[in-house]
Amino acid sequence: MNVLKQLLSYLLTRKSLALLVLVSIFISQVAELAIPLLIGLTIDNILKSLETGNFETSLVLSGVVLIVIASLIRGIMHFVGRYSGYLQGEAIIREIRSDLFVKYETSNMKFFDRHRTGDLMSRATTDLEPIGEFLVWGERILLQAFLTYTGIYLILLSIDVTLFLLIAVVTPSLILLSYGISRILGPLFFELREKYGELTAVITENISGAQIVRAFHAEEREKQKFDQHNQGYMELRAYAFKIRSIFLPSIVLVVNLLVTILIYAGGVAAIEERISTGILISLFTYFTMLALPTRFLAFSLITYQRVVAAGNRVFSLIEDTSFTEKEMVGYTVPLNETPHILFDRVSFKYSDRAILSNISLTIKSGEKVAILGSTGSGKSTLISLIPRFQDVTSGQVLVEYNGNSHNIADLDLSTWRKCVGFVHQEPFLFGRTIAENLIFELGDIDTSEIEQVLKITQLAEFIKSLPDGLNTLVGERGVTLSGGQKQRLAIARMLLRKNPIMVLDDATSSLDIYTEAQFLTAFDKMLKTSSIKHTVIFITQRLSTLKNVDRIVILNRGQIIEEGTHDELIKTGEIYPLLWKTQESGQIDVKLTLEKIIKEREE
Ligand SMILES: Nc1ncnc2c1ncn2[C@@H]1O[C@H](COP(=O)(O)OP(=O)(O)OP(=O)(O)O)[C@@H](O)[C@H]1O
Ligand SMILES: [Mg+2]
Structure with missing residues (x-):
């Protein structure tokens, strides 16, 4: 089951909205990346004026105006991207939920022999939560992180090759770390979803069978059974949380190390006069800009693993046609005759x-x-x-x-x-x-x-x-x-x-x-x-x-x-x-x- 492919097919049913999300995020990221460069260039212009004593007002002023324009574009496009992304995510979740409901309405009786009510309930409700979260903000953050990294790579490549090579060497370690952790978290999240489905099934059965439980005085026994499920679920969640808690600070640590190395290399480049003071300031801003998307990236990678786990459960049900009632468009019987x-x-x-x-x-x-x-x-x-x-x-x-x-x-x-x-x-x-x-x-x-x-x-x-x-x-x-x-x-x-x-x-x-x-x-x-x-x-x-x-x-x-x-x-x-x-x-x-x-x- 390729969850990403499934999500993509839902995304593509609203092509213009998907395009709006992509374009607005792209423009807002480009504007965001342009701002430090514009600031650096403006500072260089001011420094040059101070050195020569020939103050170039128009040049400085146009720099400032450009910074304001870039900030405005960034702000507006950020809003458009966020809001359209939200609408897109909500619309897709509504559609997936509706597809599940249709599945429940069109499946034959064997389907209900096979699945427990509580489990089917959780697939149409809680399993959709991480998918919704991911669609609403995870997708945007992944895209922003990707654009930030690419943008900074390109800017570094155009400014100084040594700095570019340095970042290009260190980044794979981030990717490897993320990949490794997601390999551990993926199956764990799947197991968590399954356990949650079981837990819901126990709860729904105890609600539907409340009278039977009383009649047999089975409250104690049922509570014990429930406690077992509840405890197992909690322990697994705690374990998953532990792995996440190790993962997130490790990512931050690697990023901070990367930033420190880059600041040192940037300083050396400025001392050796390979780059100007203004550009050095721009670079410092870029380096610190790496930290936030990386942290978000790590977070959305975790969310993505939860999406894969939940998505597998949801889409495998939607895809499975073996229980679909064969709605034959065959002979239409007359309703005023009795055969x-x-x-x-x-x-x-x-x-x-x-x-x-x-x-x-x-x-x-x-x-x-x-x-x-x-x-x-x-x-x-x-x-x-x-x-x-x-x-x-x-x-x-x-x-x-x-x-x-x-x-x-x-x-x-x-x-x-x-x-x-x-x-x-x-x-x-x-x-x-x-x-x-x-x-x-x-x-x-x-x-x-x-x-x-x-x-x-x-x-x-x-x-x-x-x-x-x-x-x-x-x-x-x-x-x-x-x-x-x-x-x-x-x-x-x-x-x-x-x-x-x-x-x-x-x-x-x-x-x-x-x-x-x-x-x-x-x-x-x-x-x-x-x-x-x-x-x-x-x-x-x-x-x-x-x-x-x-x-x-x-x-x-x-x-x-x-x-x-x-x-x-x-x-x-x-x-x-x-x-x-x-x-x-x-x-x-x-x-x-x-x-x-x-x-x-x-x-
Ligand atoms: N959904 C099901 N899955 C598997 N086996 C089933 C299912 N429903 C019924 N059976 C089995 O099929 C057999 C016949 O069941 P059925 O319900 O047709 O009996 P019945 O004659 O209507 O009995 P009763 O008089 O008790 O209603 C039973 O042995 C039962 O265990
Ligand atoms: Mg019967």
Whole structure:
């Protein structure tokens, strides 16, 4: 990962601003370098006048005017360089942050399996700080230092070759020293960034999991774990600081030595009358001018190492396209039609672990299909293939519109996802108002439509009872709502979109049987009166919900073991009748019962 190249490509997106920064810094540096020379020449003119007694007022005066002009140019250009450099740096950071956000928005679910939230957070926040610092002032300082050195070299070369050779011999030691230290600091800063990412991850997880920590009384243990990370981070920072603290004074020492040698050599040159008194004064100014940019140079070299460390983390993420969702601009599905869905010998693996094997299943347009299976049997994984949250490892999922089949991998993804409504097993709500959660990406929506879905999900009464009604904030992830309320809001959010296909992953598991039955009745009514027919696929663990479904699919260890209507399965099924019987005896834990039945049959 070439961080400099990446930064350069961002710089070049604003060519005129980059040019303004360069030109203004260049002009301000040239003016700054001209001032000591002008002062030296003016002093020489005054001394000459004193020697000859012939005072050349106009010559001295023009020298003074030139000094004033150079100072003005330097001042104005310095301001322009600083301000435009600042704007440039801020604009680039905004762009990098935005690119990261886009990455987070366009990555597939595997990306989030791979990275921890805290780490992703720190990449989009603290990792950008050194990059910003460097762009805002580091770049300018590096440029100024480079120009100061080059300028002074050229001036010395034109004044006295011995002095030039002297500085040319000593400078490489500065470069070597800087290079050596940055080789040590580079990996150290990278490690620091990684450690900081881990630290943030521990903090975010402890905030999100605050209740779990309390419930298990794990505060002490978590504190110890945090202390370890915190301590490790601090120790590494202290070590990095020590190296920096050795580096900076060493650079200053070398520069001071260089300046002393140059002052001595300059003095000798003046005594030997190779240079005039005025020029000697100019040279002294130049020599002392070397100290500041060198110190800044050393500082910005350190910053640059921090930039490389942080930049590697940020750009490697932006560059990595292996997790990017394939936004196929393929067949755009009609949103007022409901296709047949065909799973054709579908298998799916998480890394190397087979989760689904050889699933073939047809779901006809307008069908209502229930999926049963014990825990971990692959139900959620199976339905996550439909909106392409995951992609099949082998086989294919097809949709059929008017007799024409399309592989879902060839569909225009954004319209396809508009076609599939989804309620997740663990509902997620944003820390916004109820209305904002419901409307989400939709622009204008009729409040009567909202009221209708709230009625169907049995939420109307509850929302009316809230002082702020629909404008009630739900807290982060919806913490201020009960499990069942959250589930119903998530269902309402889907229903509002009237998607042709609706997928519900155990979406009513937290509701009491009575509320669930009321919801299902209202939901059925809505489906019947809708202008299009809807396919409903739902995972359930309540047998009571199965009576009026068109088909029941039983999944076990990633395979379909039984499939058919309730009546068919009762007559011909092997597992389903046993399952159904348990209901009569009052046992209704479908997952557990299924597991037991299957185990007993295997034995
Ligand atoms: N993101 C993931 N990465 C790796 N493995 C996963 C991931 N998600 C699920 N699995 C594994 O896939 C298998 C099937 O999980 P899945 O969530 O589909 O089960 P499920 O039938 O929905 O179970 P439940 O009834 O408990 O919700 C499980 O063994 C699980 O460990
Ligand atoms: Mg599940």
